[in-house]
Amino acid sequence: MTTFSTVQSIEQAWDQRRRSQTDEPRQVTERRERSVRKILADGLPTTRHEEWKYTSLRPLLEKGFVLNGSVKSNAVHPDVDRLVQSKKQAYSLVLVFIDGCLDQDLSDKSALAAIGFKTLSQAESEYDADWWDAWQSAPGMTGLFAAMNAGFARNGAVFKIKKNQIVDKPLHILHIATPGSSSEVSATRLVFALEDGAKLRVVEEFIAIGSTTSGWSNGLTQFKLGALADCGYYRIVSAPDLFHTGSVSVVLDRGSCFETFSLLAGCRLARVNVDVKYTAPDAECIINGLYLTRHNEHVDHHTCVDHQVGYCRTHQLYKGILNDESRAVFNGKIFIRKDAQKTEAYQTSKNLLLSKAAEIDAKPQLEIDADDVKASHGAAIGSVDPLELFYLQSRCIGRAEAMAMLCRGFADDVVMRLKDDSAKRLLNARVADWFAQEVRRAGASS
Amino acid sequence: MTMLEIKNLHATVDGKEILKGLSLKVNEGEVHAIMGPNGSGKSTLSKVLAGHPDYEVTSGEVNFEVNLRMRNVLDMSPEDRARNGIFLAYQYPVEIPGVPNSVFLRAAFNAVCKYQGAKEVSEEAFAPVLKEKCKLLGMDEKFIDREVNVAFSGGEKKRNEILQMAIIQPRLAFLDETDSGLDVDSLRIVSDGVNKLRRKDNAVVLVTHYQRILNYIVPDFVHVLYQGKIIKSGGKELALEIEEKGYDWILKDLAH
Known part of the structure; x- marks a missing residue:
């Protein structure tokens, strides 16, 4: 067992994994290894690193989370079933991960088949190298936690939504941390490929059973939208003692529309990265968020929207309410490249500080290289x-x-x-x- | 019976004295109009009375009748002044994004209920009350679901103030330039609303620049406020005289 503490420990954990996972196709292992090598080359960032200036990894490193524990059987906890059933009343498409492990029995298996569901390992062996390489080179994938997930995640799900397929019911993905899980990293990877004209709504929710259940979830969620595809992705984290790192990567084709919302309402330490790239004109992204913090919680949103082509629209609003000694970080980058004429991009960060000891570091960042765009950004910090x-x-x-x-x-x-x-x-x-x-x-x- | 008694009131904002010894007495059932040139202290008086945090009272008294006893208003928090029956209709109503009018109005109504020892009302029980008040004031029900004053036109904001007044049912309504920025139709609707809410035991103070609103809400007394003091009082004919001749003649009279 090796813990997440140093670059050496990550390398050691990887070597152990490679030796034990002998049944994995070679190209899968090699692809994973590339992600791990990236981490080893970069090293672990300190607060001297620009991207990590306001968020220290120290609390996470000190907890000594196990990177490569044995494959667990699903934990049986009396509250799990009740929790899932309560969600099922409202949503008929449910996918459940317990402590990072996919629970097929609790999930709506038959309904999921209709939206091209495969487990991560199925998809890794069935889909070819080119297909996976495209996901591997998606925006944000070189980030520390995205790379860690791509290297180590054993569990996950891959969805292919067919051309013009409209999925009426939202897909509700539940990540449940149980009290027994606290020492291991639970890493899950989700991949959504929406073909042209497809429509899907996804809720991804991270919760814990028992108010003091701690643990670390490191999620990677990827989207690729075909032309005129329409997708909503709503991410909720509410588990006060959980460590949470999440990477969201989005690639948008012509005329597609992506609406996303990140709600952080309870987390010991959270870092959520959202990376969006436009690859063709007329696409739109609404990227909103809300963080509600208290006690000594620390939450960090880093978003990056890359307008490489023209005629796309970004609307971003992040709001935060901070109480007690909590801290929040908002760093929002929007790049409008030279050829991205007629871009519209608006970014706002608004924060409410309810206590003198609370702290927000807001850094809206807009870089414009094109000369015919509509863009604005701003940050507001204040009390009521x-x-x-x-x-x-x-x-x-x-x-x-x-x-x-x-x-x-x-x-x-x-x-x-x-x-x-x-x-x-x-x-x-x-x-x-x-x-x-x-x-x-x-x-x-x- | 005396409802409000202001004695020799001095008040400052940002260290500058605006009210310089203002005295005024309002009895139950009366309508008073306060007129005066720009910068005379009309809005300051309204805000001081409601307990606006930017205004500081440096001397003088403001007493208000509560359960047959005169009580010092200046010692009360803004919410207690309101709960005891003092209402200020703002010249510039504040926009509150994210808070629906219905939530706000029910909270106000329940705060009064609680203060008076009555049971608070549920959303379901409040909805018909709100609808009825809207009807009384000729207001569209769409007001109910909109965020408080957000993206309201000038006239809608003023009407929304009167809707709040109808829900809270104050004993003393202080209307701060409620007529300014209103077209003729809106002015009539707002005035009708105020008149419908009048009772023998409540009182209205209109702060205004123009005689126009006084055609609809007829005052018993008209006062002229100048440089932080009331320099002349009279009946409703005084307003007509001011409309015709301006304020100069009053100032000249004073000089003699």
């Missing part, structure tokens, strides 16, 4: 607007309630922009949960 507070108070509403109402309004403003109604309802419910916890906390302390 005293005039809004006064307005509510002058309408009989007590100060504490008025504060809560304004914070909720601040959060709802971005949630309500979602185009997909079922995603809106779900995210709204998760946001409501977080605020209910805040009210209970305020009640307990007063």
Whole structure:
């Protein structure tokens, strides 16, 4: 067993894996190895590294998560079944991972077959090297955690949505951490290939059973949209003691439309990277997010949208509410390359600090090399607007309630922009949960 | 019976004195109009009364009748002033993104209920109340679901203020230039709304530049505010005189 602590330990873990995984096709192993070699060449970043200036890996390294434990059988926990059943009432397409392992029995196997579902290992041996190489060279794949996932993830799922196939029901992917899982990295990889004109909605949710279940999930989620394809991807992390790293990689073809939302509402340490690349004109990406933090939580969003071609549109809004000593980082890059004329790109980061000890590092970044574009970016950091507070108070509403109402309004403003109604309802419910916890906390302390 | 009594009020904003010894008495059932040139302190008076955090009272008293006793308003939080029956309709209502009007209005209504020891109402029970008030004020029900004042036109914002007034049912309504920026139709609708909410035991103070609104909401008294003080009071005919002759003649009279 080798833990995630140094570059040497990663190399050692890889050697062990290569020796033990003898049944894997050679080209699969080689492809994985390229990702691992990339990490070994780069080394582990410190806060002197520009991309890691505000987020230290130290807490993660100190926990000593096991990189290559034995393949586990699915943990049996009495709450797992209940949790999955409760989700199934609302969503008929469910895919369940427990502590990083795919649980086919709890998932909707037959329905999943209709959307081209394969397990990661099936797809690794069935799809050819060219197919996989394209995913390997997708944007963001050289990032530390994307590369770690591509190197080590044993579990995952691959979906091929056929041309013009419209999937009505959202696919709800549940990652459940159980109390027994805390020492291992659970790495899962998801790949979604939407052919021309296909339509899909995906909710990926990371939760834990038991409020103190800690663990580390390192997810990699990839999308490739064909011409005129339409995809919604909604990512929710709500597990207060979980370490979470996630990489989302998106490639958009002509006229395709991608809507994504990242909600971080409870996490010990989170780093989510979203990388989007336009490869043909007329595509659109709506990339929104909300982080709600308290205690000593630390959440970090790094997004990068690359306009390599013209006539594409990006709309980005990230909002955060930070309480106690929590910290958040927002780094949003938008590149508009020389040939990307008639691009529209708007980026905004808005943050509400509820405590003097909370800290936000917001860095909107817009680099424009084309000369005929519409683009703007901005960041706002502040506390609750005293005039809004006064307005509510002058309408009989007590100060504490008025504060809560304004914070909720601040959060709802971005949630309500979602185009997909079922995603809106779900995210709204998760946001409501977080605020209910805040009210209970305020009640307990007063 | 006396409802509001302001005695020798001095107030500053950003260290600059705006109100310089203002006195005013309002009884139950009365309508007062306060007029005055720009910068005379009309809006300051409204905001001081509601407890705006930017305004500081340096001396003087503001007393308001609560359960037959005169109480010092200046010691109360803005929410307690409102709960006790003082309402300010803003000249520039604040936009609150993300908060639906229905949520806001129910919270206001329930805050009053709670303060008066009554049971709070559910969303379901409140919906018909809200609809009825909208109807009373000739307002479209679409107001209910929209975010508070966000993307409202000037007239819609002013109407929304009166809708809030209808929900809270204050005893003293202070309308700060509610008529400014309204076209003739909106002015009539807003005025009708205010008139429908009038009772024997409540009072209205209109702060305005123009005599126009006073054709709809007829005042018992008209006061002229100048340099932070009330320099002349009279009946409704005073407003007509000001409309005709401006303020200069009053200032000249004073000088003599």
